Amino acid sequence: MSTRYYDVIVIGGGIVGSTIARELSRYDVRVAVLDKASELPSGASRANSGMVHAGYDDKPGTMKAYFCPKGNAIYRSLYEELDFTLNKVGSYVCAFAEEEIAHLNLLLDQGRKNGVPSVEIISGDELRSREPNASKEIIAALWAPTGCIINNFEAVLAFMDNAQQNGVELFLETEVLDVLLSQGEKQVVGVNTNKGMFLAPIVINAAGVHSDRIARMVGDESFVIHPRRGDYFITDKYVGNLVKSFFFACPSEAGKGITVASTADHNLLMGPTSIFQVDRDKTATTAEGLKQVIEGARRLIPPIPVNMAITTFAGLRADPDTGDFVIGILKKPHGFVNVAGIKSPGFTSAPAIAQHIVERIKDELKDLVEFKPNRKFVPERKHIPRFAYLTMEERSALAEKDPRYAQIVCRCESVTEGQVVEAIRRGARTVAAVKIWTRAGAGRCQGGFCGPRVMEILARELNIPMEEVTRHGGHSRMLVGKTKEYWFRGSDHE
Amino acid sequence: MSDITVDVAVIGAGPAGIAAGVGAKEAGADRVAIFERDWDLGGILQQCIHPGFGLHVFGEELTGPEYIHRWIDRAREAGVEFWTNSMVFHMEDDGSFWIMNPSLGIKKVTPKSVVLAMGCRERPLGALGIPGTRPAGIYTAGTAQRLVNMEGYMPGNKVVILGSGDVGLIMARRMIWEGAQVLGVYEIMPWPGGLRRNIAQCLDDYGIPFHLEETVIEIHGKDRLEGVTVAKVDKDRNPVVGTEHFIACDTLLLAVGLIPENELSRMAGVEINPITQGPFVNELLQTSKPNIFAAGNVVIVYDLVDWVSKEAERAGRNAALYAIGQLKQVARQIRIVGGKNVRLYSPQFLSGQSDATIYMRVTQPIEKRCKAIVEPGLYERQLRYARPGEMNEAHVKLEDLKALGDIEEIVVDIREA
Numbered sequence: 001m002s003t004r005y006y007d008v009i010v011i012g013g014g015i016v017g018s019t020i021a022r023e024l025s026r027y028d029v030r031v032a033v034l035d036k037a038s039e040l041p042s043g044a045s046r047a048n049s050g051m052v053h054a055g056y057d058d059k060p061g062t063m064k065a066y067f068c069p070k071g072n073a074i075y076r077s078l079y080e081e082l083d084f085t086l087n088k089v090g091s092y093v094c095a096f097a098e099e100e101i102a103h104l105n106l107l108l109d110q111g112r113k114n115g116v117p118s119v120e121i122i123s124g125d126e127l128r129s130r131e132p133n134a135s136k137e138i139i140a141a142l143w144a145p146t147g148c149i150i151n152n153f154e155a156v157l158a159f160m161d162n163a164q165q166n167g168v169e170l171f172l173e174t175e176v177l178d179v180l181l182s183q184g185e186k187q188v189v190g191v192n193t194n195k196g197m198f199l200a201p202i203v204i205n206a207a208g209v210h211s212d213r214i215a216r217m218v219g220d221e222s223f224v225i226h227p228r229r230g231d232y233f234i235t236d237k238y239v240g241n242l243v244k245s246f247f248f249a250c251p252s253e254a255g256k257g258i259t260v261a262s263t264a265d266h267n268l269l270m271g272p273t274s275i276f277q278v279d280r281d282k283t284a285t286t287a288e289g290l291k292q293v294i295e296g297a298r299r300l301i302p303p304i305p306v307n308m309a310i311t312t313f314a315g316l317r318a319d320p321d322t323g324d325f326v327i328g329i330l331k332k333p334h335g336f337v338n339v340a341g342i343k344s345p346g347f348t349s350a351p352a353i354a355q356h357i358v359e360r361i362k363d364e365l366k367d368l369v370e371f372k373p374n375r376k377f378v379p380e381r382k383h384i385p386r387f388a389y390l391t392m393e394e395r396s397a398l399a400e401k402d403p404r405y406a407q408i409v410c411r412c413e414s415v416t417e418g419q420v421v422e423a424i425r426r427g428a429r430t431v432a433a434v435k436i437w438t439r440a441g442a443g444r445c446q447g448g449f450c451g452p453r454v455m456e457i458l459a460r461e462l463n464i465p466m467e468e469v470t471r472h473g474g475h476s477r478m479l480v481g482k483t484k485e486y487w488f489r490g491s492d493h494e
Numbered sequence: 495m496s497d498i499t500v501d502v503a504v505i506g507a508g509p510a511g512i513a514a515g516v517g518a519k520e521a522g523a524d525r526v527a528i529f530e531r532d533w534d535l536g537g538i539l540q541q542c543i544h545p546g547f548g549l550h551v552f553g554e555e556l557t558g559p560e561y562i563h564r565w566i567d568r569a570r571e572a573g574v575e576f577w578t579n580s581m582v583f584h585m586e587d588d589g590s591f592w593i594m595n596p597s598l599g600i601k602k603v604t605p606k607s608v609v610l611a612m613g614c615r616e617r618p619l620g621a622l623g624i625p626g627t628r629p630a631g632i633y634t635a636g637t638a639q640r641l642v643n644m645e646g647y648m649p650g651n652k653v654v655i656l657g658s659g660d661v662g663l664i665m666a667r668r669m670i671w672e673g674a675q676v677l678g679v680y681e682i683m684p685w686p687g688g689l690r691r692n693i694a695q696c697l698d699d700y701g702i703p704f705h706l707e708e709t710v711i712e713i714h715g716k717d718r719l720e721g722v723t724v725a726k727v728d729k730d731r732n733p734v735v736g737t738e739h740f741i742a743c744d745t746l747l748l749a750v751g752l753i754p755e756n757e758l759s760r761m762a763g764v765e766i767n768p769i770t771q772g773p774f775v776n777e778l779l780q781t782s783k784p785n786i787f788a789a790g791n792v793v794i795v796y797d798l799v800d801w802v803s804k805e806a807e808r809a810g811r812n813a814a815l816y817a818i819g820q821l822k823q824v825a826r827q828i829r830i831v832g833g834k835n836v837r838l839y840s841p842q843f844l845s846g847q848s849d850a851t852i853y854m855r856v857t858q859p860i861e862k863r864c865k866a867i868v869e870p871g872l873y874e875r876q877l878r879y880a881r882p883g884e885m886n887e888a889h890v891k892l893e894d895l896k897a898l899g900d901i902e903e904i905v906v907d908i909r910e911a
Contacts, residue, residue, distance in 0.1 A: 233623070238760075281716065285625045311620030313628070392584075392592065396600040403596040408531060408581040412757075446618035448634045452641055466647055471630035476717035478630050479647045480744070486648075486673030 001196030006030040006169075007369045008361075009191055009198050011176050011214055012206035013037075014045035015152070015347050016339050018159035019354035020204060025166035027362070027371040032198055033160070033168060034191070036175035038473020039433035041156035043208045045347065046436075047232070047283060047315025049259055049269065050152045051246055052076075053345040054091060054144035056111030056119055063325040065114045067349035067356070072116075072146055074351040075155070082162055083383040084154035085264040091147030091246035092127060094138040094300060100250045104142045111144065119144045133242045133301050147246050151264035152347060153436045154383060159351075161426065162381040166374060170427070171195060173473055179203060179217040181333050188218065188335035201368040202361065204337040209280045209318040211326070211340035218336050223326045225341060227280050227316040230272025231289035233297070235308040236444050240266035247300045258296025260304070265413075265439065268304065270297035272315065285314045310444050317343045327353060329364050337361060384422045384437060388414035409457070410450040412443025420454060424461045431455065432472040455479075500575075501817040502810065503605035504528040505582050505591070505758060508537020509799045510790025510806040511611035512565045512574075517810025518609070519572035523817050526574050526810075529593055529603070531581035536562040537613055538636065539799065541643045544664055546691075550800035558799075565803065587763040589785045606817035609809050610759055610773065610781070610788040614795055616661070617751040626713030629720070635661040635749040642668060650745025654722055655679040656710045660688035660797070660883075662749020667696035669747075676702050677743055680724055682709040682731055685859045687749065688883050689797060710746070711738065719744050752795045762786060769837055770794045776827055776843040777850035777890075779809035780816075784823055787813040794840040794853060797885045801853065822847060828895070833867075833907020835860070835880075844904070850890040856880045856908050863911040868904055880908045 008024055010017045013035035024031045035042065055069030079086035095101050104121050111119040124138045134141075164170055171193075178192045180199070190199035205214045212225040246261040263269045273289040290312055298304050320326050320341025330336045339357055342350060362371040385398060387405065398418070399406035405418035415438045423437035431447070434440050434454050441447030441454065455478055459466045470476045502518040504511045507530035518526040534540060539547070542558025549555055552564065569576075577593070582603075585591040590604045616634035633641070633649050639661060641647045653669050655662045658681040666676045679697060684707050686693055697704050705724070711733045712723040721742040725733040754772040756764075764773045765782035772793040773781040779789050789809035790802040815821040827843040830852065839854035852868065860880045866888050867874045872895065873888045880886060888906055895904075 234620070282627070284627045284713075287625045287711070290623050290625060307621075309621050309623055310618065312623055312625075392600065395594070399594060399596075399599045403599075406594040406596045406599055407579070408583065408594065411531070411581070414583055444618075445615045446620050448616050448618060448637050451633070451637055452645060456645075466645075470717075472717070474717045476630040478649070479641070480650050481648050483642055483646050483648055483672050 003197040003199060004032065006032045006198060006200040008202045008204065009034065009200040010204045010206055011191065012208055012211070013040045013156075013160060013170060014043050014206065014208050015041065015156050015159070015350040016208070016342050016353065017206040018156050018163065019351045020206060020339065020358060021163035021168045022159045022166075023354045023358040025163045025168050026374055026377050028374045029369055029371060031163070031168040032200070033163070033170045034174040034176060034193060034198065035170070035172055038173055038430050038470070039428065039436055040160055040172070041153060041436070044315050044317055045152060045156050045208070047230070047313050048152055048347055049261065049272065050150050050263055051091070051259070051261070051348070052086065052148035052150050053348045054111065054119065054147040055114045055116040055345070055348070056107045056142070056144060057251065057345065058110065058114070060110060060113040063327060064345060064349065065110070067325070067352040068345040069115050070352035071345070071349040072148070074355075075148065075150065075348070076146070078351070081380045082158040083381060084158040085151040087149045087264055089147065089149050089245045089262070090143060090145040091248065092131070093142040093248045093250060094127070094134070095140045095250055096137050097139070101140050103250045104140060107142050116144060117146055131243055131245065133303050134247070135300055135302050138300075149246060149261055149264050157437065158381060158383065162379070165381055166377050172429070176207070176214060179214065179336070181218065185219070185333055188333045202335045202337065202365055204339060206339045208342070209316050211318060211338065215338060215340065218330065218333050220330060220336070220338070223341060224321045226319045226321065227277055228319040229275045229277050229283070229289070229314050229316055231285045231293055231314045232269060232271030232312065233290065233293050233309050234263070234311045234313070235268040235270070236310050237266050239305060239308045240268050242268060242301055242303060249296065249300060258293055258300070260297045260301050265442075267310070268308075270294070270304070280316065283314045283316060285312050289314070311446055319343045325349070325353070327357060329360060335365060335368055384419050384426070387416045387419060409453045410438070410440035410443060412445050413439040415440040415450070417457060420457050421461060424458065429458075429462065430470050430472050431458065431478065434458065498527070498601055498603045500525045500527045500603065500605045502526045502607050502609065502813045503591070503603055504609045504611055504810065506530060506537065506611035506613060506792070507532070507535045507576060507578070508611065508613050508790070509539055509562060509565065509802050510613065510792065511537070511609070512562065512569050513803040513806035514609040514611055514789055514810030514813070515569045515574035516565065516572055517807035518814040519574055521811040521814035523814035526814070527577055528569075528574060529577045529580045529582050531579070533579050535566055535576060535578065541640050543643050547799050550798065551803055561799065582758060585758045585762040589762060589783065591758070607785045607787065607813040609806070609813045610764070610786060610792050611790050611806060612755045612758060612792045614752040614754045614791040616748065617753055619748055622750060624710055624713055627715055629713070629715035629718055631715070631719030631744050632713070632746045633748070635659065635665045635747045638747050639665055639668065642672060648672060648674065650674065652677060652743040653745040653747060654710070654741055654743045655747045655749060657681060657748055657750035658687040658693070658704070659749035659751065660692050662747060663688045663692040663696040665747055665749070666702050667700055670700050670702070676700070677741055678703040678705055680705050680708045680710060682707065682727055685881065686883055687751075690881065690883070709733070713746070714740075719746055722746060752791065754792050754795065756792060759788065759792070764788070767842060770840060772840070774843065775841045776845045777841050777848055778812040778821070778845055779805065779841070780812060780845070785816060787816075794838060796853070797883065801885065828901060829903040831903050831905045833905050833909070835909065836907050839906055844890070844895065846892070846895060849892050852888045852890065852906050853885050854888065854906055854908065855885055856882055858882070860908065860910055864908055865911050866908050868906050870898065870904070872904060876911060877908065
């Protein structure tokens with residue numbers, strides 16, 4: 001297997017890895033991002049609430065309290081430039097009893113100290129005048145207008161896409177097996193992976209739920225990640241308008257509790273639960289978890305119907321035992337950087353953390369790599385055209401230029417063949433990746449109609465047999481063979 | 495983006511749409527055009543290569559493609575225009591709509607009347623809230639049918655089928671024919687979802703185990719499906735503790751219900767019946783919008799395609815009459831109310847302009863002599879049994895209805911005799 005040479009290796013292509021990659025791409029340095037999944041985002045950046053938190057949840061003085069409002073401001077200023085969907089909908093934390101009002105006051109105070117703009121407490125009636133479906137049991141709510149809903153898939157893709165445009169290289173299905181150290185273990189020299197060696201004097205650990213294991217590879221035992229699972233429901237768009245903003249109940253020890261929100265694409269999102277588990281890869285939902293979600297969501301928004309679910313999913317938060325983000329440049333080995341345990345509000349904080357850590361790396365590790373500005377850095381990028389949201393004139397213009405934009409593949413989400421082909425051109429290799437890039441298969445029939453079409457286009461564009469198309473890489477093949485093969489081959493198949 | 499002007503526009507070229515086109519031409523409409531998103535005509539019947547179609551319409555047993563080609567020929571002879579590769583993606587509330595077509599781009603269609611014939615789609619896994627992982631190897635039965643019958647690919651080798659809708663039963667047999675193992679069909683309800691004849695011909699004849707009141711409660715496997723956990727359910731459909739067991743399989747096919755596909759109807763502001771999930775219609779198959787008609791599985795999910803064709807032909811005829819100004823508008827309609835054992839029925843209104851056929855499904859099966867009735871005193875027919883998987887019909891004569899004078903509602907039901 002080959003050996004490749006870089007200045008910086010980023011382990012993990014979630015929101016942390018992708019925002020860091022984009023920050024690094026401002027400099028004339030060779031950067032490789034490695035991710036073991038077959039498509040980005042995977043892990044916690046894929047399965048979460050899609051919330052850009054305002055920043056009142058965390059105690060002043062913590063890293064979370066410091067980075068969250070800054071991250072919020074970065075998303076709000078960058079979403080047009082990087083072309084990901086962000087809706088400035090605001091968020092409510094709801095109090096159902098007098099004693100919870102004290103909690104709202106605490107959050108209000110934290111919010112002000114953390115520099116969150118315009119937070120206020122409103123009455124239950126005021127809430128219901130804005131959001132008529134909110135429960136009558138809610139007596140007061142904390143309103144934070146800077147809370148946003150984001151398409152978390154698009155955000156990760158946007159940062160990484162832009163980083164790649166500016167020279168960063170992305171390696172998928174590339175799992176780090178070991179971090180390589182110099183003799184005497186004083187200096188990082190790279191990583192060993194299933195795809196060969198990647199050598200670099202700086203290695204950034206942004207491996208999410210696996211980040212403590214990566215840290216162990218260099219002897220850092222300062223933190224442990226406990227995966228904490230969250231189960232979610234997504235409903236049909238018909239009921240996506242039951243709420244306008246993000247709804248939270250008062251938080252508990254376990255987290256911010258069950259939320260209800262209208263997603264960036266106007267489905268209703270409910271969840272998450274908060275359940276510790278041992279397995280770091282298993283994102284299976286449980287019956288108990290899904291029941292909790294429905295109950296929690298209906299406590300906030302009673303008219304939510306039960307028969308409108310189109311899918312359920314679960315994500316694993318990387319919950320560190322330190323209680324706060326683990327961000328730092330190790331003294332030994334030199335060149336190893338942790339950006340780990342970026343649990344909620346981790347997605348929100350990520351772009352601020354990325355700016356912070358890259359500034360520090362530039363300064364503290366300048367003996368290892370020279371950070372000269374990348375003169376060719378282009379800060380903006382465009383997403384694949386979102387056909388469903390275009391005007392009739394824009395659609396017409398696109399279709400005229402390329403007739404594949406007049407061929408609908410996914411009926412539910414109005415995704416055209418042009419979009420699917422462009423997603424593949426930008427690196428989508430699996431059915432799941434096409435869905436993440438374009439929403440083909442994300443609608444109410446969940447790929448029933450477009451599934452075979454997407455497989456066909458993947459096979460055609462990648463020049464592989466249909467049987468080799470996978471759902472999400474690895475052994476997740478969609479088909480087992482051609483019909484009639486069995487009768488020619490005999491009964492030798494398993 | 496120039497306009498296309500037609501008399502009757504039909505959306506969808508499946509069995510409903512093609513019969514509607516035939517009906518519209520028969521009734522004298524000049525320009526009748528059917529818009530189809532697929533590149534070929536026939537809708538779901540293209541992939542229904544098994545026999546069992548046409549006994550009522552043609553008096554003989556045909557395969558799906560044979561059945562639909564007879565209708566396509568009739569439509570061609572009648573002078574119906576076919577627009578394939580033409581997806582209707584937006585509909586205005588006046589019934590005009592937008593299509594896109596790779597060679598023509600985006601066009602607006604302005605019809606005098608419209609027949610909605612978009613059919614239905616399959617309920618996906620996500621709607622069931624089954625816990626577990628999300629591996630490859632889980633398909634709705636119809637998607638698997640397309641892969642096997644039209645594309646020539648095998649979705650898997652060891653198959654479990656969840657739900658006993660007709661497509662699932664048909665696919666159980668089909669997978670056996672292709673050399674797969676079908677380990678069992680699991681139905682959460684105490685009765686089958688599909689036709690009895692399909693249970694006999696597709697499961698019993700091949701020794702495929704059929705489990706009633708048993709369902710999949712967990713899905714296993716990270717990349718490809720590795721197995722499912724099944725369990726018996728109690729009368730509230732909750733899993734019974736202690737009955738769970740694991741079945742190793744690489745494929746799960748879902749036949750857990752069909753949902754009328756009414757996104758365009760909703761865009762046009764057509765009122766949707768929350769029970770059938772199709773438009774409210776009267777006996778003319780006219781929706782809440784006088785110029786918009788609807789027929790087939792977009793209105794209510796039928797058991798036999800023959801009924802779909804007959805109803806759609808009528809919808810097309812009435813749409814033509816509307817387009818040429820021969821359909822009278824009535825101010826007030828008679829409401830049809832479902833009785834205790836009938837939730838799913840169509841139409842829901844009578845305009846009092848023609849005889850009516852009412853299609854209905856029972857909620858609870860009756861496995862003995864029973865009767866289909868329309869009250870007060872409009873119809874009664876003896877039945878040997880009534881099953882949720884099979885549709886029953888009732889007929890109301892216009893003269894009988896008129897004899898009742900100024901009534902507001904009538905009741906349809908199926909009761910023990």
